[in-house]
Amino acid sequence: MSDITKQSLSELVENIKSKKISSSEVTKAFVERSEKSKELNAYITEDYANALNKAKKFDEKPNLDLKLPGIPMAVKDLFCTRDLRTTAGSKILNNFVPTYESTVTQNIWNEGAILMGKLNCDEFAMGSSNETSFFGNVQNPIDKNLVPGGSSGGSSCAVAAQLTPITIGTDTGGSIRQPASFTGTVGLKPTYGSCSRYGIVAFASSLDQAGPMAQNVKDCALLQEIISTYDEKDSTSIDFKRNEYSKELTKDIKGKKIGIPKEYRVDGMPKEIEDLWKKGIEYAKDCGAEIIDISLPHTNYALPTYYIVAPAEASSNLARYDGVKYGFRAEGENLIDMYEKTRSEGFGAEVQRRIMIGTYVLSSGYYDAYYLKAQKVRKLIKNDFDDAYKKVDAILTPSTPSSAFKIGEKTNDPVSMYLNDIFTVPVNLAGLPGISIPAGHDAKGYPLGLQIIGKAFDEQNILNIAYAMEEKINFKNNINDWWIK
Amino acid sequence: MSKNKSEYLINRHDNQYEVVIGLEVHAQVTSESKLFSTSATKFGAEPNTQVSLVDAAFPGMLPVINEYCVKQAIKTGIGLKAKINKRSVFDRKNYFYADLPQGYQISQFKDPIVGEGKVILDMPDGQKEVGIERLHLEQDAGKSIHDLDPKNTFVDLNRSGVALMEIVSKPDLRSPDEVNAYIKKLRSIMRYLGTCDGNMQEGSLRADVNVSVRKKGSKEFGTRCEIKNVNSIKFMQMAIEYEANRQVDLIEDGQTIDQETRLFDTKKNETRSMRSKEDAHDYRYFPDPDLLPLEVSDDFIENLKSEIPELPDEKKKRFIEKFKLSPYEANILVSDIETSNYFENVIKKSDVKLATNWIIGELFAALNEKNLEISDSPISAGNLSKLINLIKDGTISGKIAKTVFEQMMKGDKDPKKIVEEKGLKQESDPKALEALIDKVIDDNRDKATEYKSGKVKLFGFFVGQVMKVSGGKANPQLVNEILKKKL
Numbered sequence: 022m023s024d025i026t027k028q029s030l031s032e033l034v035e036n037i038k039s040k041k042i043s044s045s046e047v048t049k050a051f052v053e054r055s056e057k058s059k060e061l062n063a064y065i066t067e068d069y070a071n072a073l074n075k076a077k078k079f080d081e082k083p084n085l086d087l088k089l090p091g092i093p094m095a096v097k098d099l100f101c102t103r104d105l106r107t108t109a110g111s112k113i114l115n116n117f118v119p120t121y122e123s124t125v126t127q128n129i130w131n132e133g134a135i136l137m138g139k140l141n142c143d144e145f146a147m148g149s150s151n152e153t154s155f156f157g158n159v160q161n162p163i164d165k166n167l168v169p170g171g172s173s174g175g176s177s178c179a180v181a182a183q184l185t186p187i188t189i190g191t192d193t194g195g196s197i198r199q200p201a202s203f204t205g206t207v208g209l210k211p212t213y214g215s216c217s218r219y220g221i222v223a224f225a226s227s228l229d230q231a232g233p234m235a236q237n238v239k240d241c242a243l244l245q246e247i248i249s250t251y252d253e254k255d256s257t258s259i260d261f262k263r264n265e266y267s268k269e270l271t272k273d274i275k276g277k278k279i280g281i282p283k284e285y286r287v288d289g290m291p292k293e294i295e296d297l298w299k300k301g302i303e304y305a306k307d308c309g310a311e312i313i314d315i316s317l318p319h320t321n322y323a324l325p326t327y328y329i330v331a332p333a334e335a336s337s338n339l340a341r342y343d344g345v346k347y348g349f350r351a352e353g354e355n356l357i358d359m360y361e362k363t364r365s366e367g368f369g370a371e372v373q374r375r376i377m378i379g380t381y382v383l384s385s386g387y388y389d390a391y392y393l394k395a396q397k398v399r400k401l402i403k404n405d406f407d408d409a410y411k412k413v414d415a416i417l418t419p420s421t422p423s424s425a426f427k428i429g430e431k432t433n434d435p436v437s438m439y440l441n442d443i444f445t446v447p448v449n450l451a452g453l454p455g456i457s458i459p460a461g462h463d464a465k466g467y468p469l470g471l472q473i474i475g476k477a478f479d480e481q482n483i484l485n486i487a488y489a490m491e492e493k494i495n496f497k498n499n500i501n502d503w504w505i506k
Numbered sequence: 507m508s509k510n511k512s513e514y515l516i517n518r519h520d521n522q523y524e525v526v527i528g529l530e531v532h533a534q535v536t537s538e539s540k541l542f543s544t545s546a547t548k549f550g551a552e553p554n555t556q557v558s559l560v561d562a563a564f565p566g567m568l569p570v571i572n573e574y575c576v577k578q579a580i581k582t583g584i585g586l587k588a589k590i591n592k593r594s595v596f597d598r599k600n601y602f603y604a605d606l607p608q609g610y611q612i613s614q615f616k617d618p619i620v621g622e623g624k625v626i627l628d629m630p631d632g633q634k635e636v637g638i639e640r641l642h643l644e645q646d647a648g649k650s651i652h653d654l655d656p657k658n659t660f661v662d663l664n665r666s667g668v669a670l671m672e673i674v675s676k677p678d679l680r681s682p683d684e685v686n687a688y689i690k691k692l693r694s695i696m697r698y699l700g701t702c703d704g705n706m707q708e709g710s711l712r713a714d715v716n717v718s719v720r721k722k723g724s725k726e727f728g729t730r731c732e733i734k735n736v737n738s739i740k741f742m743q744m745a746i747e748y749e750a751n752r753q754v755d756l757i758e759d760g761q762t763i764d765q766e767t768r769l770f771d772t773k774k775n776e777t778r779s780m781r782s783k784e785d786a787h788d789y790r791y792f793p794d795p796d797l798l799p800l801e802v803s804d805d806f807i808e809n810l811k812s813e814i815p816e817l818p819d820e821k822k823k824r825f826i827e828k829f830k831l832s833p834y835e836a837n838i839l840v841s842d843i844e845t846s847n848y849f850e851n852v853i854k855k856s857d858v859k860l861a862t863n864w865i866i867g868e869l870f871a872a873l874n875e876k877n878l879e880i881s882d883s884p885i886s887a888g889n890l891s892k893l894i895n896l897i898k899d900g901t902i903s904g905k906i907a908k909t910v911f912e913q914m915m916k917g918d919k920d921p922k923k924i925v926e927e928k929g930l931k932q933e934s935d936p937k938a939l940e941a942l943i944d945k946v947i948d949d950n951r952d953k954a955t956e957y958k959s960g961k962v963k964l965f966g967f968f969v970g971q972v973m974k975v976s977g978g979k980a981n982p983q984l985v986n987e988i989l990k991k992k993l
Binding site for chain 1: 559564565569570603608610659661791794
């Protein structure tokens with residue numbers, strides 16, 4: 022079967038279950054394609070030999086009752102994986118091999134999936150283009166020298182280029198949805214507290230959330246029902262009734278009320294994005310949904326709020342990388358000197374910039390003006406959504422204010438880079454679920470995504486809306502395998 | 507040093523200075539496991555053998571609150587008659603140090619678990635109330651060991667993450683003696699509650715001491731200095747004395763006091779500047795996003811209230827009312843839970859008055875001499891009770907009892923057996939005593955005549971002779987009676 026890597030996750034699962042193909046055949050196909058795709062730089066650490074061994078073992082004694090029977094998968098290198106190097110895209114963890122497994126990845130292996138390797142990402146997930154990775158930038162399979170988005174850029178690249186049938190990313194301010202949008206794939210950021218943060222290298226604890234990335238909505242739903250579990254090891258994990266999202270998936274969204282927030286019509290938004298949004302509204306109507314204009318008045322303050330809260334938490338979360346216990350250490354004259362050299366050499370420029378911003382906004386004398394104020398605004402942003410959800414079931418917006426940009430285009434302009442998160446960040450601040458689905462192309466033929474935002478714990482509803490719209494949109498990715506010689 | 511016996515004042519020239527002291531006590535919570543991880547907390551374990559991935563701050567590790575530690579803190583709050591806050595928040599206190607793996611300590615800053623309370627001190631001239639400002643939960647750091655290697659520092663993370671209660675007093679203390687009484691009372695309350703073992707040698711109880719001075723009668727507080735991490739009452743008292751005098755000297759010299767953090771050098775008996783206010787750390791406190799605010803219900807608190815045992819103040823009251831002890835005696839007996847339990851066990855079957863005297867007198871002296879705690883007493887409460895009954899029923903005299911007691915201190919032996927084996931039983935047979943007395947009178951005819959002619963003082967001489975002849979075993983009361991008749 023030469024077209025194994027073109028199959029969706031659901032097809033692969035079905036074919037393995039019906040014994041049409043073996044796990045070894047599937048794993049071999051994705052490993053071979055991954056090996057031919059080194060130019061994309063999607064992987065930080067490859068574990069192909071182990072993956073092939075595991076596939077062989079699976080085939081010897083296959084358990085076909087599992088949800089991911091012998092399915093190979095690469096994951097973002099922010100998830101700690103037992104005995105396999107976990108770097109978070111940083112030099113400071115270049116040599117770090119965990120002795121433990123994150124809850125999310127453990128859930129995946131428990132369902133029979135096989136780890137192929139660790140995918141590239143922005144350093145400590147801080148970036149929107151995968152250019153801050155210590156391990157180099159990632160190519161967007163859509164076009165050479167195009168960023169795949171970030172921070173889950175290796176993940177979006179690997180799914181779009183079919184190096185892995187499915188993957189997981191993490192999303193602190195848009196790090197799943199924006200790269201999905203840039204690569205014509207589907208990415209879900211679940212409700213905060215849905216997926217355990219245990220064993221995920223922390224960026225901003227109150228915003229971080231793991232989520233699935235896939236080629237279609239159904240695959241995304243299946244992975245979400247696997248990774249979302251209540252976990253006592255994460256105090257912010259929430260014990261709520263979780264659906265079997267893939268089984269309860271339906272295209273019947275007749276009568277669903279979908280809100281269109283006027284504040285998302287930002288100044289300078291390209292006409293292409295405006296047009297895409299209009300098209301999205303038409304698709305939703307075609308599916309039987311009712312469109313309602315709503316207001317989220319504090320939207321303008323979301324980005325500045327995010328760029329106070331996230332760096333503040335990051336500055337504290339990253340204090341543990343000090344060269345004392347594990348990871349990279351630069352020798353120094355004394356303890357302070359060792360700290361300074363280790364952290365100057367171990368962290369890249371963007372991470373250092375955010376540590377400095379975070380340290381500043383938490384300093385005594387500035388705390389009230391920045392951090393405390395930002396927390397208050399965050400509450401107002403959440404209240405906006407609460408008010409809106411009295412009238413609507415979900416909200417439809419563009420995923421990003423533009424399509425993918427060129428590598429190097431924004432590296433010297435952090436603010437313009439930050440502006441990329443304008444539509445995704447409010448969702449993290451409010452702790453809500455959001456999904457990005459591919460919905461069209463811009464003039465250059467680059468994919469564009471639409472975002473559907475749901476009520477807390479209402480993943481099923483936005484998955485259903487996405488599922489229904491997906492059919493109407495009938496999106497096709499134009500990937501010509503330009504990197505394969 | 508001061509005119510009023512109870513007042514601690516520092517005199518310089520014509521000025522009298524009052525010393526104002528507040529304490530921040532760090533008490534280790536008695537708990538099998540740490541505040542946010544399941545690692546053990548045993549003292550004296552091999553370095554780095556009680557460290558989890560959470561304690562060592564590995565990537566992606568998250569804290570999970572230990573409910574038992576929360577209960578212990580609330581119980582302590584109840585023992586301090588304090589307000590229990592149903593909602594409290596854990597904050598991060600950020601600073602870098604090699605023995606602080608996370609790069610921050612999880613503590614409580616703005617919203618502690620326990621609010622205002624009080625502690626009553628029994629001072630020689632009456633009771634004194636000391637206000638408690640707050641009690642909060644926090645993690646301990648690890649230990650840096652600098653003296654094992656000339657170039658390297660070693661780090662032991664066994665303590666990292668161990669639960670501490672920081673108990674902050676109001677600046678209500680006025681003398682080293684009050685500090686002594688305060689620490690002892692706090693320790694006593696926590697030992698009654700089983701929330702902190704109060705073991706200062708093992709570092710379970712240590713304090714930061716805030717000291718300032720002001721002219722007597724002044725209402726304003728002086729500038730204070732904080733003496734960090736003092737780990738014995740004696741050192742606290744020495745540090746306060748040194749620091750207060752240092753501050754007075756500065757003021758008398760026309761200088762001002764800088765607000766600063768100081769260290770107490772126990773070898774030189776002096777405090778030294780560690781860092782000034784300007785150099786103080788900016789800890790960048792903010793709520794820990796890995797932990798939700800801690801919320802406890804009324805039921806939760808009420809359940810804990812029902813588990814609170816009788817505390818020293820209430821016990822003292824009961825001892826005075828029920829057993830007619832003096833406040834002095836009651837104070838001594840309730841000061842430590844082990845002592846009060848011992849006392850109550852002894853008096854179950856024996857006389858209260860005698861028990862009180864024997865415990866406070868003989869037993870304490872003997873234990874002190876051997877440097878033993880009452881829990882290690884060679885004499886069990888049951889056997890002391892038996893000894894007291896032997897005295898009470900006249901089997902042995904008080905004097906003989908002391909001999910028996912000495913024997914008992916050498917190993918827990920039944921006093922009845924000692925009396926029997928050594929033939930120490932009191933002679934209370936009137937006939938045998940009469941014969942003895944007759945002989946004594948006979949041997950001292952001249953003195954008997956003198957007595958009869960009015961020299962009544964000689965009665966004591968005859969008693970002494972009878973006791974001597976009997977080897978101390980004659981029942982003194984009977985000897986008195988018979989002698990009176992015979993003479």
